[in-house]
Amino acid sequence: MRSEPTVLHLDLDAFFASVEQRDKPSLRGKPVIVGGIGPRGVVSTASYEARTFGVHSAMSTAQARALCPHAAFLNGRFGAYRATSRRVMRVLRDLSPIVEPLSLDEAFVDLTASALDDFSPTALETAMRDLKASVHEASGGIAGSAGVATSKLIAKIASDLDKPDGLRIVGAGTERDLIRPMQVTVIPGVGPATSERLRRAGIHTVADAERVTEAELVRLLGNAHGHSLHKLVRADDDRPVESQRETKSVSVEDTFDTDLVDATLLRSIVARHAAHVCERLRAARLSGRTVTVKIRLYDFTTHSRSATLPAPTDDARVVSRLARQLVDDVDTGAGVRLLGVAVSGLADWIQEDLFGDDEEPDEPPSGPLPAVHQRARYVPGGDVVHRTYGPGWVWGAGLGRVTVRFETAATPPGPVRTFGIDDPDLEPARPEDDDGDADDPATVSA
């Protein structure tokens, strides 16, 4: 750990839900739940208004509906989240070149590489208030919580303490007193399985864990985890902020509304996933050697099968063919709940094709997927534009109709109108400066 608080952790508050409230004025101050809308969906983010009702991330959407039936349930608009995230990360990079994003809504910043040279509490407080104001402005009004401390561990814990719109600076030397009374689960990496093992050993708090020898922690949790926990509960953390982290794998997976048994359909979905993964590999100028399929069966048992090619590829035909063989290795007769395709063992170069590319169209491209497995034209929360009414968002869709609310971040709450699903005056819209790939590969729930 450092001798001064020079590590910043910034976490945008209820990020996905906040972006929705920014762009949908009628939802400001109301419970908003972003996540899977289908029968097997889970909550990605709940707005603070929804959290009041006990709704939280990772809860099934069905349970969230039971707790908060009047909330707005929206599919994610990842294009909008990515665009907003990029603007926030730019603000952080203006502060310091060493920024390590952890996800769209979180990043570490190494302040020793910034223009700041006074790390006293008052100086930091001023600098962080300025930063939060810049983030708020760049993001179109989204609040973030900041933690500043002598290590990543403590900065991350600190950013959580005053949420939302929080700011916490933890002075050098006070770290251990801060975390000692907390539950061990505050330590990142201590999840349900680990905390259960610790609990059975009588370890509940950080202070409890501090009293256990390193050898005992290793015995309980294994080598890597034991050693690291022994250090972390002492606030002993030297991990550097790393701005250049390489992608290790690219994957696409999909949970179906109902279990799939049709082998032909499974093969088509494997092909589609393979194509999607390869598209993303090419966009990132990557290729990979190892193809992995993930299969979750009807009973939630999950299997993976992988195989490694002699050379990296980004060719959908190659990935697709191999992925199909791997799927054939698993007995899927009783029903498949989830199917995924991943490529790992990535290289930032592509093997020259020694034999030219113009042979073997391979297997015939699989036909169009049944309607239930195609991407819906209109999903709740999605952006649309109408020829005469202008931009709006999908309030609800079904039974051949779409209901749209016409409002944007820059308008007051707007009116609601309903259209036929094939109305030629209405079409889906792409938000702002998104250059990423399509939003959630959601399936229609018939």
Place this chain on the structure above:
DNA sequence: TCTGGGGTCCTAGGACCC
């Protein structure tokens, strides 16, 4: 009220090699 999607890292066993 049954449990998402995109990732990362770790473990353990076997193959293979020197």
Place this chain on the structure above:
DNA sequence: TCTGGGGTCCTAGGACCC
């Protein structure tokens, strides 16, 4: 005759994070 030891790669599964 009684079987080394270590390193690396690959595979399957699991824990965890947001």
